[in-house]
Amino acid sequence: MKNKYTYLCLCFSFVFSFLSSNNIFAQDNDALLIRQIYDETLTKGQAYSQLEYLCKKIGGRLSGSPAAAAAVEFTRYVMDSMKLDNVYLQPVMVPHWVRGQKEVGKILNSRKIGSKDIEVCALGNSVGTGKGGITANLLEVKNFDELKALGKEKVEGKIIFFNRPMDATKFNTFEAYGGAANQRGSGASEAAKLGAIGVIVRSLASNIDDILHTGSTNYQLNVPKIPAVAISTKNAEFLSSLLKSDSTVSFYFETHCQMLPDILSYNVIGEIKGSEKPEEIIVVGGHLDSWDLGEGAHDDGTGCMQSIEVLRIFKALNIKPKRTIRAVMYMNEENGLRGGLEYAKVALEKKEKHIAAMESDRGGFTPREFTTEADEKTLKKMQKWATLFEPYGISAIKQGGGGADISPLKNQNTVLIGYVPDSQRYFDVHHTSADTFDKVSPRELALGAGAMAALAYLIAQYGL
Amino acid sequence: MKNKYTYLCLCFSFVFSFLSSNNIFAQDNDALLIRQIYDETLTKGQAYSQLEYLCKKIGGRLSGSPAAAAAVEFTRYVMDSMKLDNVYLQPVMVPHWVRGQKEVGKILNSRKIGSKDIEVCALGNSVGTGKGGITANLLEVKNFDELKALGKEKVEGKIIFFNRPMDATKFNTFEAYGGAANQRGSGASEAAKLGAIGVIVRSLASNIDDILHTGSTNYQLNVPKIPAVAISTKNAEFLSSLLKSDSTVSFYFETHCQMLPDILSYNVIGEIKGSEKPEEIIVVGGHLDSWDLGEGAHDDGTGCMQSIEVLRIFKALNIKPKRTIRAVMYMNEENGLRGGLEYAKVALEKKEKHIAAMESDRGGFTPREFTTEADEKTLKKMQKWATLFEPYGISAIKQGGGGADISPLKNQNTVLIGYVPDSQRYFDVHHTSADTFDKVSPRELALGAGAMAALAYLIAQYGL
Known part of the structure; x- marks a missing residue:
C-alpha cells in the first residue's frame, strides 16, 4: 500500500509541477520583489515618523476641526513631496460636531x-x-x-x-x-x-x-x-x-456638545499611474479623521500612513505598476462616512474603474490576514498568492469584510479587501484618550505597510 | 479524469474518517475543554493583576536583590493560597551582581x-x-x-x-x-x-x-x-x-558595578499531582529574576504569571490531570542560569521523570506558535493537536527552541517546548527601563496562559 500510494503521489506531484512551473517561476520573482518591499519599509520606512507628526503635532482630528484641516494639509504636503503622478484634494461636506x-x-x-x-x-x-x-x-x-x-x-x-x-x-x-x-x-x-x-x-x-x-x-x-x-x-x-x-x-x-452646520473638508488622494492599464485603479486607504479624545494613532493614523508608505515604497524601489495605485485618506469615517460616499460617487461620475480597494482601519498591529468580499473565483486567485505572505506573518487570505470607507465602492464591481492585523489590543484604545502614538510599534506598522504594498503590487501586475 | 480523481479522494477520505473517528471524537471533547480553559482565563484570569503586583509593588528583581527575595515570597504566597498539592522553594546559590x-x-x-x-x-x-x-x-x-x-x-x-x-x-x-x-x-x-x-x-x-x-x-x-x-x-x-x-x-x-559573593535564593515550585501517572511530570515555567532597569514585565514576569495561571485554570475548572503539572519560577536566568541548572540537577538526583517542559520567556505578546526540540515522531503527535489551537491564534507547532531555563532538562529525555508569542515588540523593551507593566496587554497575556494550559492538558491526558 505504502509503495503504491507513494508512486501515485509522485505522479500527481510531477504533473502538477510541470503544469505550474511557469507559475512557480513568476512566484519566485514575485517573492524576491516582495522581499525588497519589506526590506525597504523595515529599514527605511517613513510611516512611523510621519505618524508621530500626525499624532503629536496635529493630534485628534474630528471632521470639521482645525486639526482635521491640518491633517489634510500635512498628508497633501507629504505626498506632494514624493513626486507622485497626481496629488489632489477631493472636496466633501462633512458633519461638524463639537464636544x-x-x-x-x-x-x-x-x-x-x-x-x-x-x-x-x-x-x-x-x-x-x-x-x-x-x-x-x-x-x-x-x-x-x-x-x-x-x-x-x-x-x-x-x-x-x-x-x-x-x-x-x-x-x-x-x-x-x-x-x-x-x-x-x-x-x-x-x-x-x-x-x-x-x-x-x-x-x-x-x-x-x-x-x-x-x-x-x-x-x-x-x-x-x-x-x-x-x-x-x-x-x-x-x-x-x-x-x-x-x-x-x-x-x-x-x-x-452640539452639531454645527456641515463644513467643507477633503479626501486627500495621491497616485502612481499604471504603465499598462492606467485606467484600472487599485485603492489603498485609511481614514484621516479621528475622534477628539486621543491622537487617532491606531484609529486610523496608522492606516493613512501605511497607505502613503505603499506609494513611497513603489517610488523608492522604482517599481512601475502595470495598473494605477492610488492612496486615499478618507475624511469623516467616524461620524458620517461622507468621504467614502463622496469618493464612490465621484468615481461613478468619472466612470473610473476600481478593480480593488484595500483598507487598513483595524489598527497598526502585527499582521495576521487579509479578508476580502470577493467572489469565490477571485478569492481563489488571491489565495494562490498566500504563500508569498507567509514569511511575513500573514497566515490567510479569506472571506471577510473590507472596510467602511471603501464599502460604497462595492456596487461598482470593486473587490474590497481588508488588511487585518492582530485584534487583541484594538479595543484597549479605540475611540479613547489612550489612542496615542506611543501605543504603536514601528515594526508592526511597517509590516502592515509591507503587506499592503505587496498585495497592491500583485494586483497591479496580474489584475483580479 | 475529474470523476475518477473525485472518486479516489472520496475513498481515501472515507477510509481515513473511519480509522480516525475515535480520534475525532476525542478531539471534539478536547476542543470543548480547551474552550473552557480559554473562557476561564479570558473572563476570570488572575495573571494580569498578579503581574501588576510583581511589576509595580516589587519591580526589577535581579538575582540576589531584595526584590528577587520579595518575588520569591510573593509567588510562593500566591501558589500557597491556591490549594495546590505541593508548593515549595528549591534553594539555589546565585550570582549577586550590583549596578x-x-x-x-x-x-x-x-x-x-x-x-x-x-x-x-x-x-x-x-x-x-x-x-x-x-x-x-x-x-x-x-x-x-x-x-x-x-x-x-x-x-x-x-x-x-x-x-x-x-x-x-x-x-x-x-x-x-x-x-x-x-x-x-x-x-x-x-x-x-x-x-x-x-x-x-x-x-x-x-x-x-x-x-x-x-x-x-x-x-x-x-x-x-x-x-x-x-x-x-x-x-x-x-x-x-x-x-x-x-x-x-x-x-x-x-x-x-561589582560582583559580590554568591547568595542563597530559590526556584519557586507548585504542582498538581497527576491522577493516574503522578510520576510523569510536565513543567510549565518562566524565570522570576529580571534585570534591574525596568520592572521585568515581558522578561519574564509574564511567563511566571502565565505558569501560575495554568495551575489556577486547572483548579478553577476542577480538571484532574492524569499526569503531574508543575509550575516552576526559575531564579537567575538572566545572569547565570543557576535556577535552571539546579532544577535539572535535583530532578536527576530524585530520579524524577520529566516528560515535557514548556517555557514562556519570549514576552507576553499575542500568541503565534509552539516550538519544540522533540524528535520527528513526537512532533507529529503534537501536530495532530494543532487544529485545536487554531481558533486561538496559534498557527503552528513546529521544530524550534524550548527555552533557556528548561534546556538543562534536555539530556533527561524531556521534550522541550517553547511558547512563542509574536516577536515584533520584544526587543523594544528587552532588558530595559521600558519593560514595564503598561506594555502588557491583558488579553494577550491571557491567551498565552490559555495556550499553555491547553497544551499542558493534552500532554497530561495523552502523554508524548
Whole structure:
C-alpha cells in the first residue's frame, strides 16, 4: 500500500509541477520583489515618523476641526513631496460636531454612597444637555429586548443605562465589538421612543478599566434626540452593582456638545499611474479623521500612513505598476462616512474603474490576514498568492469584510479587501484618550505597510 | 479524469474518517475543554493583576536583590493560597551582581562637538571602572573578525565600540537578536585578549531610539576582565558617524558595578499531582529574576504569571490531570542560569521523570506558535493537536527552541517546548527601563496562559 500510494503521489506531484512551473517561476520573482518591499519599509520606512507628526503635532482630528484641516494639509504636503503622478484634494461636506466644555457626571441620592462623581464623555453626534444637565432615575438594561419589555410606563422620564459587555471569550475582538455596538449606535433613539430623557452606555472596551470610549450615536428620523454619554467599564460594573441594592439611585450628567452646520473638508488622494492599464485603479486607504479624545494613532493614523508608505515604497524601489495605485485618506469615517460616499460617487461620475480597494482601519498591529468580499473565483486567485505572505506573518487570505470607507465602492464591481492585523489590543484604545502614538510599534506598522504594498503590487501586475 | 480523481479522494477520505473517528471524537471533547480553559482565563484570569503586583509593588528583581527575595515570597504566597498539592522553594546559590551608583559616559576631545554626555549602562556581570572611570580612544568594529584584523597593536589601550545592528529585515526578531548578541556576551573578553581596556556595545534593540539595553556579558577564564557598557542605538549611530570624520575622539565612562559573593535564593515550585501517572511530570515555567532597569514585565514576569495561571485554570475548572503539572519560577536566568541548572540537577538526583517542559520567556505578546526540540515522531503527535489551537491564534507547532531555563532538562529525555508569542515588540523593551507593566496587554497575556494550559492538558491526558 505504502509503495503504491507513494508512486501515485509522485505522479500527481510531477504533473502538477510541470503544469505550474511557469507559475512557480513568476512566484519566485514575485517573492524576491516582495522581499525588497519589506526590506525597504523595515529599514527605511517613513510611516512611523510621519505618524508621530500626525499624532503629536496635529493630534485628534474630528471632521470639521482645525486639526482635521491640518491633517489634510500635512498628508497633501507629504505626498506632494514624493513626486507622485497626481496629488489632489477631493472636496466633501462633512458633519461638524463639537464636544464643547468638559462633561460632568454624578451618582445622586444613593442611600449607600450619597453622591459620587462618575466620569462621562458625550457620544459623537449626540445633542448636549446644556447648562444644568439632566437628572433622572436609572434603568439598567442589557439589550433592546429588555428595554422594550420594560415598556413606556417604566422608561418614561428615565435615563437608560445600557450595560452589555463585549464578550471577552471571542478571540476576534471585532466580533465582540459587533455584538455590543448597537447600544452605542442606536441606544439613544431606541430609548427615546419609549420616553427616556437620556442614555448612559457602557464603554465598548475589551477590559475592565477607567477609560472612556466615545463613538457615534445615530439618531433615527422623527425620534426625539436625547443626550448620550459613555462611562468606563469599571464604572459600569460599579453602577450596576450599586443599582442592584439601591434601585432608586439617580444620575446627573451635563454635556455641551452640539452639531454645527456641515463644513467643507477633503479626501486627500495621491497616485502612481499604471504603465499598462492606467485606467484600472487599485485603492489603498485609511481614514484621516479621528475622534477628539486621543491622537487617532491606531484609529486610523496608522492606516493613512501605511497607505502613503505603499506609494513611497513603489517610488523608492522604482517599481512601475502595470495598473494605477492610488492612496486615499478618507475624511469623516467616524461620524458620517461622507468621504467614502463622496469618493464612490465621484468615481461613478468619472466612470473610473476600481478593480480593488484595500483598507487598513483595524489598527497598526502585527499582521495576521487579509479578508476580502470577493467572489469565490477571485478569492481563489488571491489565495494562490498566500504563500508569498507567509514569511511575513500573514497566515490567510479569506472571506471577510473590507472596510467602511471603501464599502460604497462595492456596487461598482470593486473587490474590497481588508488588511487585518492582530485584534487583541484594538479595543484597549479605540475611540479613547489612550489612542496615542506611543501605543504603536514601528515594526508592526511597517509590516502592515509591507503587506499592503505587496498585495497592491500583485494586483497591479496580474489584475483580479 | 475529474470523476475518477473525485472518486479516489472520496475513498481515501472515507477510509481515513473511519480509522480516525475515535480520534475525532476525542478531539471534539478536547476542543470543548480547551474552550473552557480559554473562557476561564479570558473572563476570570488572575495573571494580569498578579503581574501588576510583581511589576509595580516589587519591580526589577535581579538575582540576589531584595526584590528577587520579595518575588520569591510573593509567588510562593500566591501558589500557597491556591490549594495546590505541593508548593515549595528549591534553594539555589546565585550570582549577586550590583549596578552601584548611576553610570556616566562622555565623548571627549571631539574637534567637531567638543565633549558631550552619552548615557551608558553597565552590562550585567561587568566589572566596574571604579571612581575616575576609564578614558581612551575608540575603535569601532562590527564583529570579531574586524576586531582580530585590527590586531593587538591597534587595539591595545583602546575602548572597543561594537556596533553591529540587529538585522531589521528579519521577520523573527529573535533571529536578528541572535545575529548580534555575541558582541554583548563575548565582546569584552574578545577585546581584552587584544589589550583593550573597555568596551561599548550598541544596544540590542529593534529600533533606533534612546533606550539602553543591558544584559549579561560573560568573561572568559584567564582573560582580563574589562568594563563593558551599552549605549542606545541612536547614540551608536551618532558615535559611528562622528568617528568617521573625527577618528581621534575619545570616550570616558565610569561604572560602579561589582560582583559580590554568591547568595542563597530559590526556584519557586507548585504542582498538581497527576491522577493516574503522578510520576510523569510536565513543567510549565518562566524565570522570576529580571534585570534591574525596568520592572521585568515581558522578561519574564509574564511567563511566571502565565505558569501560575495554568495551575489556577486547572483548579478553577476542577480538571484532574492524569499526569503531574508543575509550575516552576526559575531564579537567575538572566545572569547565570543557576535556577535552571539546579532544577535539572535535583530532578536527576530524585530520579524524577520529566516528560515535557514548556517555557514562556519570549514576552507576553499575542500568541503565534509552539516550538519544540522533540524528535520527528513526537512532533507529529503534537501536530495532530494543532487544529485545536487554531481558533486561538496559534498557527503552528513546529521544530524550534524550548527555552533557556528548561534546556538543562534536555539530556533527561524531556521534550522541550517553547511558547512563542509574536516577536515584533520584544526587543523594544528587552532588558530595559521600558519593560514595564503598561506594555502588557491583558488579553494577550491571557491567551498565552490559555495556550499553555491547553497544551499542558493534552500532554497530561495523552502523554508524548
